Amino acid sequence: MTATTADSHATEQAAHHEHEVGFFHKYLWTFDHKMIGLQYLWTALAFLFIGGALALGVRWQLGYPGAAVPIIGQFLPETVAVDGSIIPGGYNMLVTMHATVMVFFVVMPLLIGAFGNYLIPLQIGAGDMAFPLLNELSYWLYVLSGVILMAAFFVPGGAPGTGWTAYAPLSSVAAYNGVKIGQSLWGIALFVNGLSSIAGATNYITTVVNMRAPGMSMFRMPLTVWSLFITAILLILAVPILSAAAAMLFADLNLGTSFFSPAGGGQPLLWQHLFWFFGHPEVYIMILPAMGLTSEILAVFSRKPIFGYKAMVYAMIAIGFLGFIVWGHHMFVSGMSLTLSAAFSVSTMVIAVPSAIKTFNWMGTIWRGSIEFTTAMCFALSFVSMFVIGGLSGIFMASTPIDLFVHHTYFIVAHFHYVLFGGSIFAIFGALYFWFPKMFGRMLDETLGKWHFFLTLIFFNLTFFPMHNLGLGGMMRRIADPTVYEHLRQLQPLNQLCTIGAIGLGFTTFVFIWNVIRSLRSGEKAPMNPWNANTLEWTVPSPPGHGNFPKTPVVYHGPYEYSVPGIDKDYLPQTEPAPASARLESH
Amino acid sequence: MSTAAIAHDSHGHEGASPAVAKFGMIMFLLSEAMLFAGLLGGYFILRWSENGFPWQENHAWPPDAGIPALPVFLTSVNTIFLLASSVTFHLAEGAVMKGKSGLGWLFVTICLGALFVGIQCYEWWHLHHEGLWFNTGGVYGSGFFVITGFHGLHVAIGVLLILWCFLRQLFTRCFTPSHHPALANVALYWHFVDVVWIVVLTLLYYV
Numbered sequence: 149m150t151a152t153t154a155d156s157h158a159t160e161q162a163a164h165h166e167h168e169v170g171f172f173h174k175y176l177w178t179f180d181h182k183m184i185g186l187q188y189l190w191t192a193l194a195f196l197f198i199g200g201a202l203a204l205g206v207r208w209q210l211g212y213p214g215a216a217v218p219i220i221g222q223f224l225p226e227t228v229a230v231d232g233s234i235i236p237g238g239y240n241m242l243v244t245m246h247a248t249v250m251v252f253f254v255v256m257p258l259l260i261g262a263f264g265n266y267l268i269p270l271q272i273g274a275g276d277m278a279f280p281l282l283n284e285l286s287y288w289l290y291v292l293s294g295v296i297l298m299a300a301f302f303v304p305g306g307a308p309g310t311g312w313t314a315y316a317p318l319s320s321v322a323a324y325n326g327v328k329i330g331q332s333l334w335g336i337a338l339f340v341n342g343l344s345s346i347a348g349a350t351n352y353i354t355t356v357v358n359m360r361a362p363g364m365s366m367f368r369m370p371l372t373v374w375s376l377f378i379t380a381i382l383l384i385l386a387v388p389i390l391s392a393a394a395a396m397l398f399a400d401l402n403l404g405t406s407f408f409s410p411a412g413g414g415q416p417l418l419w420q421h422l423f424w425f426f427g428h429p430e431v432y433i434m435i436l437p438a439m440g441l442t443s444e445i446l447a448v449f450s451r452k453p454i455f456g457y458k459a460m461v462y463a464m465i466a467i468g469f470l471g472f473i474v475w476g477h478h479m480f481v482s483g484m485s486l487t488l489s490a491a492f493s494v495s496t497m498v499i500a501v502p503s504a505i506k507t508f509n510w511m512g513t514i515w516r517g518s519i520e521f522t523t524a525m526c527f528a529l530s531f532v533s534m535f536v537i538g539g540l541s542g543i544f545m546a547s548t549p550i551d552l553f554v555h556h557t558y559f560i561v562a563h564f565h566y567v568l569f570g571g572s573i574f575a576i577f578g579a580l581y582f583w584f585p586k587m588f589g590r591m592l593d594e595t596l597g598k599w600h601f602f603l604t605l606i607f608f609n610l611t612f613f614p615m616h617n618l619g620l621g622g623m624m625r626r627i628a629d630p631t632v633y634e635h636l637r638q639l640q641p642l643n644q645l646c647t648i649g650a651i652g653l654g655f656t657t658f659v660f661i662w663n664v665i666r667s668l669r670s671g672e673k674a675p676m677n678p679w680n681a682n683t684l685e686w687t688v689p690s691p692p693g694h695g696n697f698p699k700t701p702v703v704y705h706g707p708y709e710y711s712v713p714g715i716d717k718d719y720l721p722q723t724e725p726a727p728a729s730a731r732l733e734s735h
Numbered sequence: 736m737s738t739a740a741i742a743h744d745s746h747g748h749e750g751a752s753p754a755v756a757k758f759g760m761i762m763f764l765l766s767e768a769m770l771f772a773g774l775l776g777g778y779f780i781l782r783w784s785e786n787g788f789p790w791q792e793n794h795a796w797p798p799d800a801g802i803p804a805l806p807v808f809l810t811s812v813n814t815i816f817l818l819a820s821s822v823t824f825h826l827a828e829g830a831v832m833k834g835k836s837g838l839g840w841l842f843v844t845i846c847l848g849a850l851f852v853g854i855q856c857y858e859w860w861h862l863h864h865e866g867l868w869f870n871t872g873g874v875y876g877s878g879f880f881v882i883t884g885f886h887g888l889h890v891a892i893g894v895l896l897i898l899w900c901f902l903r904q905l906f907t908r909c910f911t912p913s914h915h916p917a918l919a920n921v922a923l924y925w926h927f928v929d930v931v932w933i934v935v936l937t938l939l940y941y942v
Contacts, residue, residue: 278751346766354759384766392773404870405877412873413785
């Protein structure tokens, strides 16, 4: 190719960034990391709707046990409800499927699949991920695993009802659970979902290590990229253990092996060890990216550098590492020697240290900042508050003597919803309001956004705060009808309060959906850099064209140079060299 | 627009550079290692808590006299074939590096790999005939069949990958001394599967 044709080719590309491709190659089988991120986004939001509907079924049954489910009761499969009323076995299915959907098909795909894919190449200044084909395969494996899981509702026996933790031998002996096919599908779905996660994580690590733009040293990376990088390492190391456990579960159910059956020399406890060896890092897989996204938003809307950038990075690394040596704290009541449980208690409580470092650094970041209360900022601020509540209740359970009493009560349910919903989902909403302009070229409506935020915050706390009281009052998890227990009858009004909150939360979702639809159609056009932010994605058009950067960006300093003394504007994009007068935070 | 920009823009379409692809492969193999660590760790914990360590007095594996013994000698011979295939693959890569086609050594590697899978299949059939299967012999049978099954599947996939390299090289001669990332990555995978086999062999057959 001669220089002239090369140049004309380049001009042609610059003229229309979007390649002329058909619908199939643009939306369904694409190698563009941005479109793959959006594929993940839409699919996971659809799953959020499914998971939320399942949760409403759960809440309805607990608030009004035995009453026919309004409107949709008649359409539920007969393994779940008879004459519109949820049956105990069906209640277990709703609980199990709600949790499995929310963990593997909503929170992970939104944080890692959607924001990971969309932001990593843009924020490190790369044209795409290292392995675009692998990236798209990872998305379709995720869809496939979702189809397999949802199929469980329609097979003989119905969906699995053994909880998302699927403790053996209930899960591994068909005669106990009565849902052999559904439980097997659950195992297959998680195995396939694991393949998707591993494919994605391999891609992320490779991309972050090898494809950073000139000048983008590791310690100039935005915290979002750091959090996703550490998360990807956790995925690589933790998810295969779940795959191994799911394979053993499948073999026990279908091939007659005895991994979890004492009759053949197996041990039910092995399941718990394998599951939680994956399960605890999984907890951090679902919160670290949320921390990264929030850090970004807090710095931008406080117009201040992140307080203790390196401490934030080291804290995330410490959380990631400690996550692998604390899994036993889920098993204090499973029969564990006191010495071992003391060791697990201590290692768990140590995690409070890096978590507190992060929390104090967030407070240090907003301290005396010129705070702008955009919807994204509101969600980010409540992420911090809700995470603190969820984190503190976690320390209760890290202590063995307390855990012996609150284990398997609603106190636990309150705790993990405060970190998973109050933490992860709030961060996801915040990040959506923040990056929506970049993704779609339109601003989300701020008024509707505020409605969405305040209603979510109020109904979230109305739903989940009383669960602390329910748990301490003695209400167990995974019971289909609390009113059959004498000591729980007096707590029924609290259960109804939770249910009312949950219904409110359900309806609040429509405010968000309406906001998205309206803004996509007629929202205010988004400029290149609506928030005056520093990171690289804001130096390209909204939405960015194919290949992201017309010219490889060069990075001169860290991502959080806000209100730098010595320059006239209060932000300094990473691609802009600082004038000699400026006193920078980073190097 | 500068030529550097074109190079950058096309970067996303042409696939990763060999060094980057190799890095990605190593990350993937790390997760594979964790998969086998989960399976073997689970197996070993069950075995150890029931029967103690091999050097302890009351150690008995298989736990019952009625359980058929594994064909250790045949498998040892089979192991030699698998290890030899790693050597021949290395020779194939070396041949490609010297500018030759490497087709001969690749062919020998495919034969050795297929031979290993074949003998493992025979072993499964033989043990099934003797009365050992997934659902007999307790953890002994469960562990053996699930772990060798997973490993055998990995070897079989490896053979198909080498076959794919072989056919590509046969028809297009796409592997050159300076550029043969697919071959190098399949080689990494193949050596990895070999190393896993040594651990599987030791834990399942020898101790």
